[in-house]
Structures are given as structure tokens and as C-alpha cells.
Amino acid sequence: xxxxxxxxxxVEGTSILKGIDLEVKAGETHAxxxxxGSGKSTLAQVLAGHEDYEVDKGEVSYLGxxxxxxxxxxxxxEGVFLAFQYPVELPGVNNTYFLKSALNAQRxxxxxxxxDAMEFMDLIGDKIKLLNLKDSLLKRPVNEGFSGGEKKxxxxxxxxxxxxxxxxLDETDSGLDIDALRVVAGxxxxxxxxxxxxxxxxxxxxxxxYIVPDFVHVLVDGKIINSGDRxxxxxxxxxxxxxxxxxxxx
Amino acid sequence: xxxxxxxxxxxxxxxxxxxxxxKNIRSKAFDxxxxxxxxxxxxxxxxxxxxxxxxKLDLKFNDSGSFDNENYDIILSNGKIVKTPxxxxxxxxxxxxxxxxxxxxxxxxxxxxxLNLNNAFAINGCYLILDSEVKKNVKILNLISNDGINQAxxxxxxxxxxxxxxxxxxxEIRVKGTGVNFVNSVTDIIIENGANxxxxxxxxxxxxxxxxxxxxxxxxxxxxxxxxxxSMGKKLARRDFNIELLDTGANCDLYGLYxxxxxxxxxxxxxxxxxxxxxxxxEHYKGILSGKAVGVxxxxxxxxxxxxxxxxxxxxxxxxxxxxxxxxxxxxLEIYADDVKCTHGATVGQLDEKALFYLRxxxxxxxxxxxxxMRAYVGEIINHISNKNIRSEMMxxxxxxxxxxx
Numbered sequence: 227x228x229x230x231x232x233x234x235x236x237v238e239g240t241s242i243l244k245g246i247d248l249e250v251k252a253g254e255t256h257a258x259x260x261x262x263g264s265g266k267s268t269l270a271q272v273l274a275g276h277e278d279y280e281v282d283k284g285e286v287s288y289l290g291x292x293x294x295x296x297x298x299x300x301x302x303x304e305g306v307f308l309a310f311q312y313p314v315e316l317p318g319v320n321n322t323y324f325l326k327s328a329l330n331a332q333r334x335x336x337x338x339x340x341x342d343a344m345e346f347m348d349l350i351g352d353k354i355k356l357l358n359l360k361d362s363l364l365k366r367p368v369n370e371g372f373s374g375g376e377k378k379x380x381x382x383x384x385x386x387x388x389x390x391x392x393x394x395l396d397e398t399d400s401g402l403d404i405d406a407l408r409v410v411a412g413x414x415x416x417x418x419x420x421x422x423x424x425x426x427x428x429x430x431x432x433x434x435x436y437i438v439p440d441f442v443h444v445l446v447d448g449k450i451i452n453s454g455d456r457x458x459x460x461x462x463x464x465x466x467x468x469x470x471x472x473x474x475x476x
Numbered sequence: 477x478x479x480x481x482x483x484x485x486x487x488x489x490x491x492x493x494x495x496x497x498x499k500n501i502r503s504k505a506f507d508x509x510x511x512x513x514x515x516x517x518x519x520x521x522x523x524x525x526x527x528x529x530x531x532k533l534d535l536k537f538n539d540s541g542s543f544d545n546e547n548y549d550i551i552l553s554n555g556k557i558v559k560t561p562x563x564x565x566x567x568x569x570x571x572x573x574x575x576x577x578x579x580x581x582x583x584x585x586x587x588x589x590x591l592n593l594n595n596a597f598a599i600n601g602c603y604l605i606l607d608s609e610v611k612k613n614v615k616i617l618n619l620i621s622n623d624g625i626n627q628a629x630x631x632x633x634x635x636x637x638x639x640x641x642x643x644x645x646x647x648e649i650r651v652k653g654t655g656v657n658f659v660n661s662v663t664d665i666i667i668e669n670g671a672n673x674x675x676x677x678x679x680x681x682x683x684x685x686x687x688x689x690x691x692x693x694x695x696x697x698x699x700x701x702x703x704x705x706x707s708m709g710k711k712l713a714r715r716d717f718n719i720e721l722l723d724t725g726a727n728c729d730l731y732g733l734y735x736x737x738x739x740x741x742x743x744x745x746x747x748x749x750x751x752x753x754x755x756x757x758x759e760h761y762k763g764i765l766s767g768k769a770v771g772v773x774x775x776x777x778x779x780x781x782x783x784x785x786x787x788x789x790x791x792x793x794x795x796x797x798x799x800x801x802x803x804x805x806x807x808x809l810e811i812y813a814d815d816v817k818c819t820h821g822a823t824v825g826q827l828d829e830k831a832l833f834y835l836r837x838x839x840x841x842x843x844x845x846x847x848x849x850m851r852a853y854v855g856e857i858i859n860h861i862s863n864k865n866i867r868s869e870m871m872x873x874x875x876x877x878x879x880x881x882x
Contacts, residue, residue, distance in 0.1 A: 274837055275837070276833060277833075297836070297842075298833065298836045298837055299836040299837075299839055299840060299841050299842065299845075302836065302837055302838055302839035303839045307837075308837050310834065310837075313834070314828075314830050314831050314833075314834040316831055316834070316835075316849070316852065317852065317856075318851075318852025318853065318855050318856055319848055319849070319851075319852045324835070324838075324848065325838075327840060327844065327848060328835070328838035328839045328840055329839075331838075331839040331840045331841065331844055332839040335839065367852075384838065388838065388839070
């Protein structure tokens with residue numbers, strides 16, 4: 227589904243990603259772990275198409291297309307979804323209206339008919355229960371006045387409605403208490419199937435107890451220094467990043 | 477100065493059309509106008525809008541034209557009444573003065589030269605009485621139609637909301653045809669004790685129109701005035717709100733949205749005179765500017781001696797869609813009482829890049845994301861309209877007239 231080859235990226239002249247290679251197949255879940263400042267979030271942002279990041283070198287192929295050639299909204303319409311680490315508050319933009327506009331923009335892109343208000347309400351009824359979100363949040367402006375946990379659940383709720391092929395979860399666990407973490411992970415797990423893939427960017431092993439990855443990659447200073455199965459995450463938690471970095475140098 | 481001479485010629489030629497009290501009022505107003513000076517950019521309140529450009533237009537007075545549209549209760553065509561409702565006390569300004577419905581001092585000489593000029597040409601005009609204790613909705617069309625000449629039009633509207641009345645007035649200024657228009661319009665409003673008046677004023681983009689518009693409101697005890705002003709850029713567009721809170725317990729809410737693009741211009745000067753204690757005012761104006769447009773907002777709050785417990789809030793926000801658009805925004809507070817609450821704020825900014833990225837990351841196009849954010853931006857003003865139907869009608873109109881971004 228996704229093949230990243232020798233990806234280099236920078237922001238304002240500072241090199242951050244220094245040669246990433248990663249392949250993600252449909253049905254897989256990959257975790258990207260690493261210390262602060264290693265480039266984890268940058269990788270998610272670059273894949274989503276943030277224009278502040280400059281891709282200096284490398285290729286990203288997604289479902290046979292050159293992902294880097296697509297604009298951010300085209301990537302979304304092609305099924306790439308970024309769950310933001312810091313979801314943006316949109317005063318005055320009604321949450322339901324926003325989500326319906328987004329879904330219809332994607333449907334239009336794919337040549338499907340737009341969904342009307344009634345059908346939309348039916349569609350979101352089930353999804354909102356999955357994320358244990360209050361109905362009242364749908365009527366409020368997007369993320370405005372939401373608690374940290376509500377914002378993260380709202381991200382996964384959007385994901386549930388938009389049904390992406392490739393989900394990028396950027397530190398979705400940060401700021402969540404254990405109950406909220408279970409709900410969010412439950413939502414993500416419910417959506418996993420053989421046709422989609424998930425990349426989980428996280429600092430801590432904790433989230434991976436709930437969203438169990440098939441592969442774990444350790445990202446340090448813009449490069450993947452170690453890859454393995456989920457036991458690598460447990461090892462990381464025990465030994466800490468410094469020791470893993472030392473070991474990989476040896 | 478040729479245009480000033482043309483004003484005189486037009487005045488002399490039309491004076492005999494008036495009889496009774498209005499004739500005297502017109503003469504006094506014209507004398508005041510002609511003996512004073514025409515404002516220029518050297519005047520503080522005209523610093524960013526050049527009214528002397530009007531004097532280069534070679535204008536001719538015109539009040540001809542006819543039009544009908546069943547959606548409106550009152551229609552003025554080039555300032556002249558062509559339709560009035562039968563179930564209201566209404567008529568020309570001259571009639572209203574003679575039968576005592578309009579207090580004569582409403583049309584006295586003023587410092588503002590455009591009020592004097594409008595009074596000098598109060599040949600037509602329309603007044604409307606909103607009866608005590610009654611709830612009414614009135615739609616008014618102020619049509620400017622032009623067959624391709626340089627014309628001067630002086631629409632005048634006088635609205636008197638009697639004690640405890642509760643009304644909504646929708647006033648639309650529409651420009652049709654070709655040619656250059658100088659539209660010097662005045663809406664005078666008196667709101668008597670305990671009356672509630674919601675006033676919506678809407679105009680359209682008209683690039684060859686020079687519009688000087690004044691809305692003057694006198695509020696009595698415990699009266700309430702809610703204004704929704706939707707104004708579009710023109711060659712020169714200036715709208716002033718002059719609100720006088722004359723007695724205790726009066727409140728006014730002024731909401732405004734202005735759009736301007738291309739090489740056009742828009743200027744709002746609002747003045748709220750807090751003359752007595754325990755009055756409140758709340759003002760929120762928002763603008764969207766693009767192209768090489770120039771906008772001006774000057775919000776004056778004047779708290780007179782003794783007007784204790786005044787509570788005044790003012791806020792002006794501006795969205796600049798291009799690098800070349802300019803906004804001059806200035807709050808002006810003059811306070812002569814010591815137990816008052818006055819706050820003001822002004823912002824100038826662009827659409828939030830983070831919000832645009834967030835929306836696009838969900839699949840909305842750049843244009844779609846911009847529109848959604850602008851819809852939210854204007855909604856904050858439009859949502860104050862009390863009538864649901866008018867509110868959604870205004871949202872549709874406003875969305876069509878939004879300036880285009882980059």
C-alpha cells in the first residue's frame with residue numbers, strides 16, 4: 227500500500243528526516259517509536275502533505291501513485307487520514323456540518339453521489355457510540371471547548387466516518403487518561419481490516435498494549451535504526467531509548 | 477467646484493416643487509451647506525476617504541423612475557416614493573412635517589455637510605410610523621436606477637417607532653443600470669420609550685457608485701435598537717451610524733459586516749453618544765477585504781458627563797485575503813463620567829493557516845476550506861438576526877457576495 231524509499235525532509239532548512247525506508251502493506255499496523263525530536267511527527271506530517279515541510283529526496287508510493295505529487299486534500303480524498311496530535315479548534319464551524327462537508331468532498335472526488343443530511347445522521351449515529359462521544363459535541367463548533375480527551379476521540383470519530391485506507395495516528399495517546407485511551411484504541415481496532423493500514427506514531431509503549439502493532443520501528447535522528455515485532459516496543463519500555471540506540475550502534 | 481454650482485442650480489430649479497414647512501427647511505439646509513466647506517481629506521473624519529472626488533463628477537439631480545416588486549412594502553425609486561403600504565401612517569417627508577407626524581427639529585441644520593445636503597434636497601423622501609404596542613415587519617427598497625448619466629440621488633427615510641412598538645425594518649439599497657451615481661442617503665430613526673426596533677440594511681457592490689449614507693438614531697428611555705449592517709465596497713462607500721442614547725435604560729447593538737474587493741473602498745464611522753446613565757451599547761463589526769481594496773473603521777464612543785453606569789463594548793475584526801488590501805481601524809473613546817465600563821478591541825489578520833490545513837487534511841479543497849472558514853466568520857454576525865427566515869436569506873446573499881481570496 228505504502229512504500230517509502232530514502233525519504234529526506236526538512237523544515238526551514240533544518241534537515242529532519244534523513245533517509246526513511248518503510249513499507250506498509252494492507253491489513254498491517256506499524257508503530258513508529260522514538261525519543262522527542264527524532265522526526266516521528268514530521269514523518270506523519272510529510273505523509274499527510276503539510277506544506278511547511280520540504281521533501282529534499284526520496285520517493286513515496288501509495289497505492290501505485292506518487293504520493294508526494296498530491297496536494298494535502300487530494301491525499302485525504304485518496305484515503306490518507308492524519309489524526310492530529312493537536313486537533314485544531316474551528317470557532318463557528320459546526321462539527322456536523324464540517325464532517326459532512328469533508329465526507330462529501332471525498333465522495334465527490336471519487337465520483338460518488340453526495341450524501342444528504344438524513345443519510346449522514348444515520349451514518350454517524352453508530353460511529354458516535356463507538357467513540358462514546360456526547361451527541362451535543364456534534365452541534366458544537368469543531369473542537370472548541372472540547373477537553374483534551376474529547377478532541378482525540380473526535381479525531382478518531384472523524385476517521386470512523388471517513389473510513390480511510392491509510393490512517394496516521396500522531397501521538398493520539400498523548401493527554402489521554404487510561405479510560406479514554408481504551409475508548410480511542412477500541413475505535414481504531416474496530417476499523418482495522420485487511421484492506422486498510424495504520425501507522426501509529428507514539429512515544430510510549432502504553433498505547434501499543436491496546437492497538438497491537440504487527441511491526442515496531444525505532445526512529446532516531448531522522449532514521450529508522452531498528453525494526454521488529456511488538457516485543458521490540460516492550461524491550462524499549464524496559465531499557466529506554468538510550469540503551470537501544472547504543473545497542474544499534476554496536 | 478463646477479459640481480457645487482450644479483448643486484446650486486439643481487436646488488434653485490427644484491425649490492418651488494416644495495411647499496409648506498419643508499420649503500423653509502430646505503432653504504436653511506442649503507444655506508448651511510453652501511456657506512460651509514465641502515469636506516476633504518484634511519478633515520479628521522475623512523482622512524482615508526476622499527469626498528472631494530465627488531466634486532469631479534459633474535452631477536445632475538434626478539428623481540425619475542418607476543419600479544414595482546411585490547416583495548417590498550415601500551419602494552423609493554431614485555429617492556421618490558413609488559409604493560407605500562396602506563395599513564401604515566406613511567407619506568412624503570413634506571406631508572409628515574405638515575401633519576405633525578415628523579418633529580421639525582429632526583431636520584435642523586447639522587455639522588455634517590451631507591446631512592445638510594440631503595435636507596436641502598428633501599423634495600421627496602418617505603416617513604413611516606410604527607404604532608404603539610404593535611409588532612410589525614416592513615421591507616423597504618431604495619432603488620437607484622440610472623440610464624447612463626452622472627446623477628445625484630438623495631434618498632431620505634424617516635422611521636418613528638412609537639412607545640412599546642416592536643418592529644423589524646429591512647432596508648435594501650439596490651443599484652441598477654449604468655452610469656455614475658452619487659447617492660447621499662439618510663435614514664432617520666426615532667425610537668420612543670420602551671420600543672424595540674431591529675434594522676437591517678443591505679446594499680450591493682456597485683463600482684461606479686459614490687455612496688454617502690447616514691443612519692441617525694435617537695433613542696428614548698428603555699428603548700432598544702438592534703442594527704445589522706451589510707455593506708459592500710464601492711468607488712467610494714461611507715456609512716455613518718450616529719446613535720444618541722438620550723435617556724436611561726436605552727440599549728443599542730450594532731452588528732456590521734463589510735466586504736470590499738478590487739480597487740474599491742469602504743468606510744464606516746460609528747458614533748454612540750451615551751448621554752444619560754444606565755445605557756448600554758454593544759458593537760461588533762467585521763470586514764473581509766481583498767484585492768487592493770481599502771477599508772476604514774472608526775468607532776467612537778462618547779460618554780457624556782453624568783452618564784454613569786454606562787456599559788459600552790466595541791469590537792472590530794478584519795480579514796485581509798490579499799497582501800495589498802488595507803484596513804485603517806481606530807477606536808475612539810471619549811469618557812466624561814467615572815463609573816463606566818468601556819472596552820474595545822480591533823484585530824487584523826488572515827485566514828488561519830492551521831485551520832486551513834486541518835480542513836484540507838479532511839479532504840476539503842483549498843477553496844472549500846476558505847469558504848467554510850469565511851462562512852463561520854460571517855455567521856458570527858448574521859446569527860444575531862432574530863428572524864430565522866431573514867437570517868438564512870442574509871446568509872445566502874452574503875455567501876454570494878464574499879470577496880474572492882487568492
